[in-house]
Amino acid sequence: MKFAEFKAPKGVIKVELELKHDTISRISLSGDFFMYPEDALERLERALVGVKAERGSLLAAVQRFYSSTGARTPMMGPEHWVEAVLRAAKL
Amino acid sequence: MANEWRLLPLRIDDAFTSMAIDEALLKLNAEDKSPNTIRFWRWLPSTISIGCFQNVEHEVDLEVAKKYGVDVVRRITGGGAVFHDYYGELTYGVVCKQGDVPDDIIESYRLICGGLVRGLERLGLQAEFKPVNDVQVNGKKISGSAQTRRWGSVLQHGTILISPDVRLMFELLKVSPEKISDKFIASVYERVTSVERELGRKPTFDEVRAAMVDGFADALDADFVEGELAQEELGLAEQIELKYASKEWLRER
Numbered sequence A: 001m002k003f004a005e006f007k008a009p010k011g012v013i014k015v016e017l018e019l020k021h022d023t024i025s026r027i028s029l030s031g032d033f034f035m036y037p038e039d040a041l042e043r044l045e046r047a048l049v050g051v052k053a054e055r056g057s058l059l060a061a062v063q064r065f066y067s068s069t070g071a072r073t074p075m076m077g078p079e080h081w082v083e084a085v086l087r088a089a090k091l
Numbered sequence B: 001m002a003n004e005w006r007l008l009p010l011r012i013d014d015a016f017t018s019m020a021i022d023e024a025l026l027k028l029n030a031e032d033k034s035p036n037t038i039r040f041w042r043w044l045p046s047t048i049s050i051g052c053f054q055n056v057e058h059e060v061d062l063e064v065a066k067k068y069g070v071d072v073v074r075r076i077t078g079g080g081a082v083f084h085d086y087y088g089e090l091t092y093g094v095v096c097k098q099g100d101v102p103d104d105i106i107e108s109y110r111l112i113c114g115g116l117v118r119g120l121e122r123l124g125l126q127a128e129f130k131p132v133n134d135v136q137v138n139g140k141k142i143s144g145s146a147q148t149r150r151w152g153s154v155l156q157h158g159t160i161l162i163s164p165d166v167r168l169m170f171e172l173l174k175v176s177p178e179k180i181s182d183k184f185i186a187s188v189y190e191r192v193t194s195v196e197r198e199l200g201r202k203p204t205f206d207e208v209r210a211a212m213v214d215g216f217a218d219a220l221d222a223d224f225v226e227g228e229l230a231q232e233e234l235g236l237a238e239q240i241e242l243k244y245a246s247k248e249w250l251r252e253r
Helices: A040-048 A055-069 A078-090 B015-030 B062-068 B105-122 B166-172 B182-191 B195-199 B205-220 B231-245
Strands: A002-007 A012-020 A023-031 B004-007 B011-013 B037-043 B047-050 B071-074 B082-084 B089-097 B127-130 B134-137 B140-150 B153-161 B223-226
Touching (some): A012 A078, B015 B071, B015 B231, B062 B071, B140 B182, B166 B182
Antiparallel strands (some): A012 A023, B127 B134, B140 B153
């Protein structure tokens, strides 16, 4: 299990993940951010499983998550999740 | 028509009761069974509340909490871990219809936190809203809030730091041990303040509450009518309380 923290402009994202051949097989996100509605976070985790731990693929998956759920994260955007996940994946 | 809200008396409860009352009010407000409500309370025993997205093992030293008899509870709102010191902290809660606040999240925080800003002004301090969810005095955080929107209603609750025990707070929160140095504590004093520190005296809880009541009435342009919790609200809270007291909920993430 890999673990990393990333400090976004507002809030810290903590990532625990497992990789299989560079692809996310398990991921758990936590931290002191806000997400509306709250249950969207589980959907973000599900949206990241099976995604290659590489910037382009991650960004596309997170952007798809935002547009399909309409989730809102004040002062946080797709790039912050991507950064946090990449940090954990590189460890 | 006047914008009438219910104002509840100051309560002192344990963490699980307080969180359950908040959720019951939110749910019943959404069902048109509870009016828009503002309330203030203290936590007995002192409690660490964690945000709904936080992992308790990451944030709280549970052994230290046990040692000091401090409860730990997960909120239904996001944001960070807060130390609710029975002797040095007052919490507010606001429940209203979603239509009574701006749809924009930061603007809705600005409106409700405006009550804190005006309340602090009544105490003689100059305060300002700091997006997303903080209120500052002299550039230092004095209050933090957290909000959720469910079923068509909004719950926002938050902490008002009156005279917190900062050293105990950082013993309870998982800040790496090497960080809990005098230097680290000093850096906290540069970023966080309290009503006592800014005023140069410790006001009573009633005094702070009274100032905040006026501040919120002003900011929300509301007429507060003193009232009590209804039996239905207390009954629902009693059911919900079991969730907050459970290990499963505490360790949900």
